[in-house]
Amino acid sequence: MDLxxxxxxxxxxxxxxxxxxxxxxxxxxxxxxxPISGSGADLGSWPLALLIALAAGGIMAADALGMDLPIxxxxxxxxATYLMSLLVFYVLVFMFAIDGISYGVWLALLFSVVGxxxxxxxxxxxxx
Amino acid sequence: xxxxxxxERFEILGAVLGGxxxxxxxxxxxxxxxxxxxxxxxxxxxxxxxxxxxxxxVASALLLLDALSIDGFRSLPVxxxxxxxxxxxxxxxxxxxxxxxxxxxxxxTALGLSAGAVLFAALAWITDRxx
Numbered sequence: 001m002d003l004x005x006x007x008x009x010x011x012x013x014x015x016x017x018x019x020x021x022x023x024x025x026x027x028x029x030x031x032x033x034x035p036i037s038g039s040g041a042d043l044g045s046w047p048l049a050l051l052i053a054l055a056a057g058g059i060m061a062a063d064a065l066g067m068d069l070p071i072x073x074x075x076x077x078x079x080a081t082y083l084m085s086l087l088v089f090y091v092l093v094f095m096f097a098i099d100g101i102s103y104g105v106w107l108a109l110l111f112s113v114v115g116x117x118x119x120x121x122x123x124x125x126x127x128x
Numbered sequence: 129x130x131x132x133x134x135x136e137r138f139e140i141l142g143a144v145l146g147g148x149x150x151x152x153x154x155x156x157x158x159x160x161x162x163x164x165x166x167x168x169x170x171x172x173x174x175x176x177x178x179x180x181x182x183x184x185x186v187a188s189a190l191l192l193l194d195a196l197s198i199d200g201f202r203s204l205p206v207x208x209x210x211x212x213x214x215x216x217x218x219x220x221x222x223x224x225x226x227x228x229x230x231x232x233x234x235x236x237t238a239l240g241l242s243a244g245a246v247l248f249a250a251l252a253w254i255t256d257r258x259x
Contacts (some may be wrong), residue, residue, distance in 0.1 A: 044227020082148075082212070086219055096176030109162070 008125060011063035011118045015080070018115030019057025021050065023050060025111060027103030030094070040094075041106055049090050060119060077123040084116040098103035131222065133192065134257045135207070139195035142210065142248035146188030149217045150181055151243040155234025170238055173224055180220040184245070187213035191249060207253040214249040219243035 006014070026040035026049060040046055059080040062069055069076050091109045095101060132140065156167035181210045183199035200247040200258040225231065 045223040048223060048226055085212075086215075089216055089219065091221070093174065093176045093179055093223075096179060116206040 012060040012077075015027050015084070015115045015122075016057040016061035016064065017120040018111045018118065019060070019084075020031075021055045022053050022108055022111040022115065023057075025108040026083070028102040028107060030108075031098050031100050032102045033100040037102065039059050040108060043094065045079055048089060052083050052086055052090075056080045056115070057086070059083075059091065060122075065079045067095040075123070075126055076120060077126050081116065081119045081123045084112060084119050087112040088116055135252055136195040137247045138252035138255060139191040139207065139210075142214065142245050142252055143188040143192035145241050145245035145248060146184050146214060147215065149221075149238055149245055150185050150188070150255075152234060152238040152241055153177060153181060156232045157235040158228050159230035159232050163175060165185065167232060170221070170224070170234060174214070180216050184212050184214050184217040184242075187249065188245070191252065205256075207249065207256040210249045211246075211253040213222075213248050214242075217239070 026046055027035050028039060029038045030042075031038045038050070056079075059069060059071075059076045063080075064077050071079060088109070091105065091112055095105055095109065098105065144187075153170035154155070155169060157170045158168040169177065171181070190204075191208045191210045218239070221235065221242050225235055227238060
């Protein structure tokens with residue numbers, strides 16, 4: 001896939017949508033172990049992942065829509081890139097730890113990685 | 129005796145605190161819920177505790193090697209890479225502190241050490257950028 005052909009705003013909105021989908025995936029089935037199943041929201045730390053996804057997605061959406069962000073002296077896309085890399089780490093930590101991984105984890109990984117790639121692409125454009 | 133500049137001092141402090149955080153993973157973090165009814169260490173919380181351990185260990189090693197001016201690391205933006213990697217330890221600690229009950233001294237020690245490691249890695253990065 002050639003990311004060069006997509007405009008900056010499209011990438012930013014795409015990343016924001018990925019964060020929204022990541023949040024939805026938190027409420028899908030992450031684990032199936034015999035008769036027991038659990039969602040990402042059964043993890044005690046899920047509010048932290050939710051807040052990070054909201055912040056990262058909000059930054060990208062606000063930047064795409066040309067809104068002023070109250071982040072002085074920092075590149076908003078670098079902050080969003082960093083936050084999304086934490087989400088990838090979050091999903092990987094639980095993927096390696098959970099027995100009986102279900103589709104929700106894979107979706108969470110997919111949305112966090114695609115969001116990170118799109119945001120990183122914008123960040124690279126900004127720093128060139 | 130070698131005199132270290134500000135950059136090297138920040139790098140060494142960040143590396144030491146990062147290394148101590150790796151050790152703090154093996155202190156008791158929570159007082160209940162262990163498989164044998166005993167305390168749970170940071171490393172015993174989850175099977176994938178090796179992942180943040182490896183990431184923080186790499187960040188600490190890079191800072192230390194850069195501070196000691198080991199050849200081969202000069203071409204890498206080590207303070208920037210370490211500033212990117214080091215918060216993983218703080219994030220891991222915060223994940224379980226927010227979710228856990230009956231928190232013990234190990235978790236608070238890990239929180240302090242990881243916050244310190246992030247601070248000094250960031251200070252090294254800022255110092256490096258200023259030249």
